[in-house]
Amino acid sequence: MKGFEGRYCIVGVGQTPYGKVPEISQLGHNVLAIRNAIEDAGLTTNDIDGILTKAPTSTFPMLWAPKVAEALKITPKVTGTLDQAGASNIGLIQYAISALAMGQANYIAISYGDNPRSGTRASYSRPRGDDAIAGLFGAPSSYAMIARRHMYEYGTTHDQLANVAIAHRHHASMNPNAVFQEPITREDYENSRFVAEPFRLLDCCPVSDGGAAYIITTEERAKDLEKEPVYIEGIGQGHPSWDFFRRDDLTRSGAAISGEAAFQNAGLGPKDIDFCEIYDCFTVVPLITLEEYGFCKKGEGGAFYEDQRTHIGGELPVNTSGGLLSETGMPGTQLVVEAVRQIRGEGGPRQVKNAEVGLVSQQGGIMTTHATMIVSKG
Amino acid sequence: MTIDPTFAPLAELIPDPTDISEPFWKGLNDKTLRLQRCGKCDTHQHPPERFCYSCGSDSIEWATASGGGEVYSFIVVHQPYHAAFRDRIPYVVATVQLDEGPRMLGAIFDVDPNSISIGMRVQARIETVSEQQAALFFEAEVQ
Ligand SMILES: [Zn+2]
Numbered sequence: 001m002k003g004f005e006g007r008y009c010i011v012g013v014g015q016t017p018y019g020k021v022p023e024i025s026q027l028g029h030n031v032l033a034i035r036n037a038i039e040d041a042g043l044t045t046n047d048i049d050g051i052l053t054k055a056p057t058s059t060f061p062m063l064w065a066p067k068v069a070e071a072l073k074i075t076p077k078v079t080g081t082l083d084q085a086g087a088s089n090i091g092l093i094q095y096a097i098s099a100l101a102m103g104q105a106n107y108i109a110i111s112y113g114d115n116p117r118s119g120t121r122a123s124y125s126r127p128r129g130d131d132a133i134a135g136l137f138g139a140p141s142s143y144a145m146i147a148r149r150h151m152y153e154y155g156t157t158h159d160q161l162a163n164v165a166i167a168h169r170h171h172a173s174m175n176p177n178a179v180f181q182e183p184i185t186r187e188d189y190e191n192s193r194f195v196a197e198p199f200r201l202l203d204c205c206p207v208s209d210g211g212a213a214y215i216i217t218t219e220e221r222a223k224d225l226e227k228e229p230v231y232i233e234g235i236g237q238g239h240p241s242w243d244f245f246r247r248d249d250l251t252r253s254g255a256a257i258s259g260e261a262a263f264q265n266a267g268l269g270p271k272d273i274d275f276c277e278i279y280d281c282f283t284v285v286p287l288i289t290l291e292e293y294g295f296c297k298k299g300e301g302g303a304f305y306e307d308q309r310t311h312i313g314g315e316l317p318v319n320t321s322g323g324l325l326s327e328t329g330m331p332g333t334q335l336v337v338e339a340v341r342q343i344r345g346e347g348g349p350r351q352v353k354n355a356e357v358g359l360v361s362q363q364g365g366i367m368t369t370h371a372t373m374i375v376s377k378g
Numbered sequence: 379m380t381i382d383p384t385f386a387p388l389a390e391l392i393p394d395p396t397d398i399s400e401p402f403w404k405g406l407n408d409k410t411l412r413l414q415r416c417g418k419c420d421t422h423q424h425p426p427e428r429f430c431y432s433c434g435s436d437s438i439e440w441a442t443a444s445g446g447g448e449v450y451s452f453i454v455v456h457q458p459y460h461a462a463f464r465d466r467i468p469y470v471v472a473t474v475q476l477d478e479g480p481r482m483l484g485a486i487f488d489v490d491p492n493s494i495s496i497g498m499r500v501q502a503r504i505e506t507v508s509e510q511q512a513a514l515f516f517e518a519e520v521q
Contacts (some may be wrong), residue, residue, distance in 0.1 A: 104392060128499060130399070132391040133513045134483035135471050137459035145473055149451040152496045194468075197454035197491070245473040246481050 001097075001234055002265050008097045009109075009222035009229035010375065012041025012215035012307075012335040018328035019179040021209040022118035026056045029113025029211030037213040042226045043107060048215070050078035050108030052096060054088035057331060058123055068111065078105045083365025086279060086331035087237070088109035088112075090371035093336075094235050096216040105219060112333040113211030121207055139280065142205045142244055142366040144196040147284035149250040151198060153299065156287065157208035160302030162189040165202045165281040165325060167310050172322025174312075174350035179208055180326045200338045203283040205324035212333035214340065230343045231378035233357070234266025237371045244366035251299075253285075253363060254370025255292035268357065270294045273374070275342055275352045276316060277335035277360045280323040289316070289361050317352045324365065332362035339375050383504050384487075387462040389508035398426050401440045406512040411502045422478040434489055445502030446519065447476040454491040466516040470494050474516055484516040493518070 001007065014036025016029045024032065030053060038045060051074060053065040061067070065079045078099045082088045085112045089112055096108040136142065150156050165184060172178035185200065192201040222229035238257030240247055263269050270293060278286045287301025296304040296314060304310070310318035321338040328334055338359040341347055347355070356377045363370040395403040402424075405412030413422045416430035417437035429436045454474040458464050463485075470486040472494070484502075486494060499519035506512045 026499055130393050131483045132393070132460075133388060133485075133507075135455060135460075135466070135469060135482050136453075137455075137456070138459070141455060141459070141471065144453040145451045145471075148453060149496070152451070194454070194456040196457060197468075199453075209411050245450075245483055250473070341387040 001232060002096065002267070004101050006101065007219040008100060008232045009217060009219055010214050010232065010336070010340050011217050011222045011225050011227065011229055012037040012043065013340045014038070014040055014213045015177065015337055016113065016211040016332065018177055018208050018210035018330070018334070020117045021115065024115065024209065026059070026113060026115050026119070027067065027071055028084070029115065029209065030111045030213070031071045033113055033211035033213035034068070034072060034109045034111050037109060037215050040227070043215065045072055045074060047107045048072070048109050049076055050091040050096060050099060050105035050317055051076045052079065052108060052110045054092065054112040054331065054333070055081045056114035057085070058114050059121060060123065076105070078108060084369040084371065086281070087260055087362040087364045087369040087371040089198050089331070089333045089336065090235060090360065090362045090373045091237065093216060093232065093373060096328045099230065100216065100218050106217060108144070110216065110217045111211060111213035112331060114330070115209040116207050117209040120347055135364070136333060139366065140199050141196040142282065143282040144199040145245065145369065147282070148200050149201070150284055150288065153251055154302070156284070159186070160305055161203055161283040162186055162278065163305040164286055165189055167305060167308070168280060168319045168323045168325045170311060171320050171350055172326030174348070175321045175327055178230040178322045178327040179206055179329070180322070186288050199282065205281050208329040210328050210330050210334070212330065212337050214336055228344060229378060230340045231376045233268065233374040233376050234262045234343065235371070235373050236261025236263070236265060239369045240367055244368070251288060253288050253292060253367040255289045255361065255372070258370040258372045259293035262374050267372040268374060272357050273316070273359045274355050275341045275358050276318045277320065277358065278318055278323065279328035279332050279335065279361045279363045283325070284361070285367070286318060293359070312350055312352055317344050320347060320350050320352060331364065335362065336373070337361050343375055343377055347360055381508065384465070385505045385507045387465070388513060389511065391462055392507065392511050392513060398428055402426055403511060404502050405442070406514055409504050409512070411445045411504070411514060412440050412441045413445045413476070413480060414438050422476070422480055424480040424482060443476060443478050447474040447500055449473070449494065449496050449498050449500055450475045450481060451496060452494050472500065474500055482514070483514055484514055486516050489518065
């Protein structure tokens with residue numbers, strides 16, 4: 001990773017049950033996921049001196065990370081919450097590395113946990129202020145506007161969108177943690193109801209309860225732990241910002257700038273990547289993201305998903321745990337957890353062979369923010 | 379003032395106008411679409427602000443827009459997200475590229491969604507939704 005003398009690693013990952021989990025609170029999902037990550041790292045709570053979180057999407061409480069620290073009985077040297085929506089949990093890794101490099105903390109836990117499925121989810125479909133009268137509610141509607149334009153400009157088809165849903169579900173069928181494990185067919189896709197055309201229900205990720213967390217530390221400390229460290233090779237960010245419909249080109253996300261920054265930071269390129277965990281809140285997003293990262297030409301994301309090219313065993317396995325679409329509809333923390341498991345060879349039936357370098361994407365809002373991270377065996 | 383009963387449920391979605399946005403909403407009550415125009419760089423903008431998003435100038439004036447534009451993208455909403463739109467389902471929401479430059483979101487009602495396409499010409503449709511306020515929608519341009 002350029003910009004730092006040392007190297008930094010993910011040494012522990014944890015999660016809570018995904019799906020409808022009314023018995024665990026928002027706070028509980030954060031705390032239990034962090035505890036599991038601490039245990040996975042072979043550390044104790046006393047070792048953790050940094051707590052960073054993304055705020056729970058459904059209620060957006062203030063000073064959330066200090067509250068999580070309290071429930072873990074930790075008085076952290078470094079804490080805070082970053083608002084990049086779904087890109088926050090890579091942005092927080094960048095913040096954690098800076099804090100580690102400055103010697104401000106030794107082991108930093110990063111978490112996301114929320115219960116929008118069993119609690120409130122009002123924030124998911126709240127009207128858009130002055131634009132409410134236009135009848136645009138909910139993230140699916142905004143992303144459908146993007147998908148329609150992508151279909152118009154590049155000839156992307158419903159069949160190609162279906163490929164994304166089917167492929168990610170196929171991977172989820174090998175993941176006992178996934179919310180949806182039943183494989184789906186093209187017919188299932190075509191029979192699922194329209195939500196906001198061009199999107200059907202199976203184009204959209206579910207709303208899920210759950211928590212996920214990871215522990216970041218320096219290479220020196222990582223080497224003292226039992227499990228092999230997973231190295232953070234590069235991080236990039238790129239944020240289109242602006243209200244989505246006012247952007248010059250609705251089919252472009254922050255992935256081009258973020259991906260280039262991450263590749264440059266890592267000194268790697270798309271050819272070096274063995275697998276990807278791509279933020280897939282809606283089927284069109286992985287197409288756009290893979291295009292912008294340079295895995296295929298702009299507009300050819302749909303074709304890239306054909307012929308099971310993105311399946312485990314294919315040319316570039318994408319979303320090996322099922323992604324947001326099938327594993328859990330959470331904002332991206334779980335994608336980092338899966339990348340770490342793949343690099344460690346803990347994927348079980350869904351393990352990618354020779355998974356040495358992996359790429360994770362996260363994005364927030366309506367492609368408003370974007371972050372990219374490349375991890376490796378070191 | 380007569381209010382079309384099919385538009386009345388939408389009144390609750392009208393925001394309270396601010397000092398900055400009031401000319402836009404007053405314009406709709408006069409059956410005109412008003413946009414801000416920068417006196418320095420001539421850019422039209424929406425939503426309104428006291429400065430120009432393009433050049434930063436504060437020499438902002440209000441201009442009457444043609445109301446014409448073309449569909450940049452659109453969706454057909456089937457999910458009953460909001461009670462006010464329940465009886466409209468399925469309805470079209472379009473991103474409209476106005477002839478003056480800015481893009482706006484707007485609902486297109488009373489139309490076969492299959493007749494909508496990207497690039498088609500649309501024009502502003504201004505309808506009264508309450509005693510106090512008219513609101514902006516779009517409809518296919520009359521040839
Ligand atoms: Zn100007």
